[in-house]
Amino acid sequence: MTSTFFRILVSISAFPIGILHAEEPVDFAREVLPILSNKCFSCHGPDTKKAKDLRLDSYAAAIKDRKGILAIDPDDLEESELLFRIHDQDDPMPPEDEGKPLTEPEREILSRWIKEGGKYASHWAFVPPRKEKSAPKSAAIDSYIGIAHKAHTPPVTPAPRADLSTLARRAALVLTGLPPEPEVLEKFLADKSPDAYEKFVETLLDSPHYGEHQARYWLDAIRYGDTHGLHLDNRRGIFPFRDWVVRAFNDNLPLDDFITWQLAGDLLPNSTITQKIATGFVRMNPTTSEGGAIAAEFQAKNNFDRTETFGTVMLGMTLTCARCHTHKYDPIIHDEYYSLLAFFNSTAESPLDGNKYDHGPAMKAPANPAEWELLDAFEKKQEGATDPQKSFTSTTLIASELPKPRVTRVLQRGEYHSPFGDPLQPDVPAVMGTFPDDAPRNRLGLAQWLTSPDHPLVARVLVNRMWQRVFGYGLVRTPEDFGLQGEQPTHPELLDWLAVDLKENNWDLKRMLRLMVMSRTFQQSSKRRPDLEDPENRLFARGPGFRLDAEVIRDIALWSSGLLNGTMGGEGVKPYQPAGLWKALMHPASNTKDYVQDKGSRLYQRSLYVYWKRTSPHPMMTLFDAPNRESSCVKRSRTSTALQSLALLNETQRIEMARKLAERIITSAKDDQQRLDILYKLLACRPAREKERTVCLKLLEGMEASYSSRAEDAKALLSTGDAPVNESLNQIELASWTQVVITVLASDIALSLF
């Protein structure tokens, strides 16, 4: 097959579904602009240096007369220079040495576009989302997915519904990061009423595990870590912020407040303790206090980090390019980067952290659920509740503003020692709308701008990441980039509908997730469809199926084994970790050079609470694709590696969890088949299938035969991990079952959403 053939396919499939009708006029924003951006803008885009040089990023510039030559000639479109140049064999545009030649379909689209008038339109993501007038009144998700199915050639029918137990497992994992509790599952499966699933979903949304699971995605995005991140990588006081995030999700704090408190809780009138704790967000950037570090340098670097993370998390935009020069692709000019940065440039903390845990400003904050209760009571003005802050036993970093703002100037080429031009006032990139007239020019104003009804990006970016959590892939497959170089949404009208709906309904996250998991689209079977060539599920013509994240994989095993410690929050926990990992990396002066493993119940807290040392996160996290949290991550990779296999089968906690799960099933039933069914019900929400039963019982039999002559080995296996062994059980049987459970826990039913 020729590579041209592949090229056509690749470029076609980058377009949204359902708009590929050759007879329709070319859609500038969806079809033309991505080509111009990728192939032309690096020389003819927003960053074009000289006034006389051609720019192709606006209609006005493209039709400008340049000594009689017009890139687009509105009076004689066929004579447009652009047409000639893209077809010029001898001196083609883009030039060969740029290494990005146009493909034939791209040339075709550009030609059609010019011949149809060469008109420009805004990039889709910069136009505020609207619900179409013809928008479906109900079941919008299924309607829009269905419209695309019908428009597809050949038309597509949705997959059949997943069976109820699979659906229950799927919904529970998506919402809470854990399988459903057996009694909740039983109740759901026995409930024949029409709203049985809805009630089941409500139970999940009400579970405290919901907030824990949803928080984890946010912590990835905002690069939460328990250490400063640079050089000594010392401990930092910040976990109360993490616990606040969990509580905010469980309380279903509207997302506009969720954003505002984090960006500017300290600037709200009469701000509460909770709102101040939320400003830990502003302090999340990695910091250093390396001997010799220059404060001004890190003032700049910290701000770069904050501004760019803000761009990724809130705007779905990469701003990094504009740190050094006007963006090559997206219409963000150099000055605008620094105007945006100016919002962050006046926070009160020293740019060097002093390697201190409580690198101020910091405040006392709740260290555990009991202390949070006191705070709740006080802030809800319950009778008799007094200000509990003095009694709090932990510290958390917060943001506060200097009385007199720092001066912000453009930094030439992003170098901290090369400021130039006039002082800039805090402002937002023009292409994303205007800053509200009545808003203060500080972080609070920035939050007001973000959460204003007409903001083009925030709601889209947020619902896209929700969709990604629920369906495995976003409607925009580049959740980190909604700019010109990002992918187009596969279902643009649906994305917009969801974004508007979120805003119209008080930024209610639970409501939005409920809409998604209640959709017929979500409830489809996830079986791959041989009738469709759609391995990445761009049509959403099957249910979601993907490998689960590191935390979920560990939590499923903790939960099923009965070891899970439900304590919510507190100082990060330190489960088993191979000795010496931190020591091999760390400076002797670092207070995180020694990994002191926890004892007792702290070994079994949910993975969300595992201590996050940014220069060396827990290997059971990083081996399964967790980011290091030094920089923002809004989409984890999902890899399969041999090292994961070793970890699944050999790591201490995996063995311990398997043993406790083996004890649980042995003590729950007398019969091996029943025991196996219990195991499968916990992990897959259904009894073992015939073949699974055969395989597992054969393995059990083989292990029993083997261990009966190797009692020492059986004992050794059972001694792995701190949890006490149930000595009343037959140790050969327990060891053999442990082996079976290790195997089942390493199999797809314990690793994947399906």
Place this chain on the structure above:
Amino acid sequence: MNFSREHDLNITRRQLFGRGALGLGTATMAQLLGSEALAQTPDSPDGLHHPAKAKRVIYLFMSGGPSQHDMWDHKPRMREMAGKDLPEHIRDGQRITGMTAGQKTLPLCPSKYEFTKQDNNDQGVWVSELLPHTAKVAKDLCVVHSTFTEAINHDPAVTYIQTGSQIPGRPSFGSWLSYGLGRMNEDLPGYVVMHAKTNFGEQSLFNRLWGPGFLPSEHQGVLLRSQGDPVLYLNNPKGVTRTDRRTQLDALAALNETQHDQFGDPEILARIKQHEMAYRMQTSVPELMDLSDEKESTFTLYGEEARKAGTFAACCLNARRLAERGVRNIQIFHRGWDAHGNLPREHESQCKDIDQACAALITDLKQRNMLEDTLVVWGGEFGRTAYCQGKFSEKNYGRDHHPRCFTTWMAGGGIKPGITYGRTDDYGYNIVQADGTPIFPQPTKDHWTPGSVHIHDLNATILHLLGIDHRKLTYRYQGRDFRLTDIHGHVIKELLL
């Protein structure tokens, strides 16, 4: 419409074993990648951008900033200027770290060590007495005196040379190679990182230095450790034999196949393969680490230290054994070079750690006809100052961080042997032209100045030797085609055979 092509494009990287974005099997890759990957289309029959001189790289990274003054950059005139203040025109506005910024004077500090001129294939090279063994392989070394960076503190500087950016978040050098080259041995990791022991660990390393950044995380470096399991979780738990594991894996494959029959998810099949590879690694790694098949002469060459797990010498020997087994991408990190105070005591110990082993590695590779296609790189993140940190004394001194020039050497893998490149002024402070003419302002990363080697140039040159055009090895993230060398980098042709 055919979505499977787009998917193939994504999974090919992940699932084709031993295949990188380039390298073996990339004819397929190039086709699959289509137009978007034209920038990566190989021009060479072996699937690379151009024929590779080096099949593998062993990178000896000296973390902390080894002192070029005391090891490689001989400055006899400094003796006359001992204790005098660094002239302003030599400092030329160079910013200095917070550690010496407050010093009233910057007293020039000649090295206390004797240098001897060693024959090479050109004008000879001066080597200090701290490196007696390395001096003997001078004919194989290409010694670059003019490596430079902008960063002046460790964390940003190490992050810069290893990821191309001073701010964390980018893929590491090794991950880029893993992504570009893939692997040749399916029973060992493709990218191996070792941490060598040191007596002076006043230095931090970070996972990001071998981390994948935004590349798929399978490209992260795999630690080969001297403590506990050599590869994390390599060994079966207590009470589980290899036979047990085999039985278990067969059952696991059967369970996964059931699930695959039910759902058809191709990732399940990929996972079955990975379990098998893990099983093979459980023998291939111990075999790698078992030195009993080494002759006595090996230990004569590398020194007795090579028998002690975790020493730099043992790491070098492991590196050779890895290279022999087709591992293409090997890095050894040796900490402890940050000599602010007692430089003589610290550097003497540090050099003792590495000297014999560096020379042995080169000799060993050469004896096995592997040096010609194995690139060995030695260097740190920056150099050290010509002036003394704290009070000057001829016998004991310290030096602060110096970004403007430092010494790096390379050997084998298509590098011109037995030459020096780049020259510094009489203070070892600034890069000068070959004839000694000063260059003011100093070279920058933006425009290559003959005789200078910015760290991006160094990385570009290393990639070039491996058959990769540093401008073409890209990965799109956040709408931008990122590369190791950012928007910089110049292949230093003068260093190539």
